[in-house]
Amino acid sequence: MIPDRLDIAWIMLIGLALATILVPPLVWRPLFANALLLTFAALKGRRIVLDFLDLRAAPALWRGLVSAWVVIVALFAWLASAIVALL
Amino acid sequence: MSATDCEQRETSWGILEDLPGDPMIWVLIFSELAAFGLFLGAFVVARAVHPAVFAAGQATLETHLAGINTIVLVTSGWAAARATAAARAGRRPAARGWLFGAMALGTLFIAIKLFEYAGEIALGNGLETSAFFTLYFLLTGFHLLHVGLGVVILAVVSRGANAAGVETGTAFWHMVDLLWIVMFPIIYLVHP
Numbered sequence: 001m002i003p004d005r006l007d008i009a010w011i012m013l014i015g016l017a018l019a020t021i022l023v024p025p026l027v028w029r030p031l032f033a034n035a036l037l038l039t040f041a042a043l044k045g046r047r048i049v050l051d052f053l054d055l056r057a058a059p060a061l062w063r064g065l066v067s068a069w070v071v072i073v074a075l076f077a078w079l080a081s082a083i084v085a086l087l
Numbered sequence: 088m089s090a091t092d093c094e095q096r097e098t099s100w101g102i103l104e105d106l107p108g109d110p111m112i113w114v115l116i117f118s119e120l121a122a123f124g125l126f127l128g129a130f131v132v133a134r135a136v137h138p139a140v141f142a143a144g145q146a147t148l149e150t151h152l153a154g155i156n157t158i159v160l161v162t163s164g165w166a167a168a169r170a171t172a173a174a175r176a177g178r179r180p181a182a183r184g185w186l187f188g189a190m191a192l193g194t195l196f197i198a199i200k201l202f203e204y205a206g207e208i209a210l211g212n213g214l215e216t217s218a219f220f221t222l223y224f225l226l227t228g229f230h231l232l233h234v235g236l237g238v239v240i241l242a243v244v245s246r247g248a249n250a251a252g253v254e255t256g257t258a259f260w261h262m263v264d265l266l267w268i269v270m271f272p273i274i275y276l277v278h279p
Contacts, residue, residue: 006172010165017161020272021154030278037272044161044268052168053261054254059105062113069120070269073127077273080135084279 009051016044034081038074045070107171108255116262119233123266126229127273130222137218138279144219145275147210152203153275156196157267160234163192164264167241167257174253182253186245189260193238200231223274230266237263 003011020040027033046067050056055063100110134141170185207213207220214224237260244256 006165006168009168010161013161013165014158017154017157020157020276021151024150024276034277037276041269041272045265048164048261048265048268052164052264053258054107054168054171058107059102061102062106065117066120066265069124070265073124073269073273076128077131077277080131081277081279084135084138 005051009047013044013047016040016047020044031082031085034078038078042070042074045074106258108258109251112255112258116258119262119266123230123270126226127270130226130273133218133222134279140217141219141279144212144217144223145279147207147212148223148275149203149206150275152199152206153271156199157271159192159196159199160264160267163189163196164261166192167260170248171250171253171257174248174250177250179248182248183245186241186248186253186256189257190238190241190245193234193241193260196234197231197238200227200234226270226274230263230270233263233266 020037023033023036023040027036049063049066049070053066055066103110103113106113166185166188170182170189173179173185174182204224212220214221240256240259244252
């Protein structure tokens with residue numbers, strides 16, 4: 001059976017989930033580790049928005065709003081941790 | 088303007104009708120994203136104010152259980168997306184089967200989360216232990232309620248298993264999935 005778009009999205013999500021779990025023991029620099037963790041979260045969110053929620057064909061406004069939510073929350077979390085680390 | 092035009096205008100959801108499923112579920116989804124966004128923002132700010140308290144609390148969490156739950160919920164989301172595809176193709180029995188798979192995995196997520204809570208409580212960590220645990224239990228508990236509600240919604244739409252109903256139910260389920268994907272690293276993994 002040839003994997004379709006949903007299967008590929010699921011495989012990517014599992015891969016990113018496993019990569020997320022591996023970041024803390026493998027990456028010691030907190031700021032870089034946090035950036036990686038939150039980038040993986042944003043990438044997973046993007047896959048869910050486009051392929052599972054099926055907003056790929058929806059108007060750009062809705063796709064952008066939901067994608068922006070993921071990016072804004074992840075970016076805010078990283079910025080807050082960066083500020084604490086640099087102070 | 089005729090009475091039919093007026094009626095159509097009153098029942099129209101405008102641009103929300105371009106989204107999959109019932110437009111009402113999208114009003115709920117956008118409201119939930121806003122609420123969880125603020126809640127997660129509060130968690131991040133509290134961690135910036137009390138980094139030591141949050142680091143100590145985070146160190147006691149069962150990260151591997153939350154990691155397993157991520158894989159469980161993502162797989163459940165995939166099953167729900169498969170159910171939508173089957174329902175759109177008019178294959179109702181297949182859609183029902185995929186929905187049952189999604190519900191079973193959602194129930195497993197709840198069981199793992201309750202096991203995780205039992206472990207934290209056994210360590211003496213509760214709602215009033217620290218600012219970290221107050222927010223940890225409130226955020227993950229609020230999300231857990233949504234997982235439970237999502238399982239109920241999937242059960243309801245699996246009865247008819249028609250495309251519109253399944254699209255509506257799974258849209259809510261994918262939102263629950265999306266929330267967890269963002270919550271997991273912020274609560275369990277990000278260094279304070």
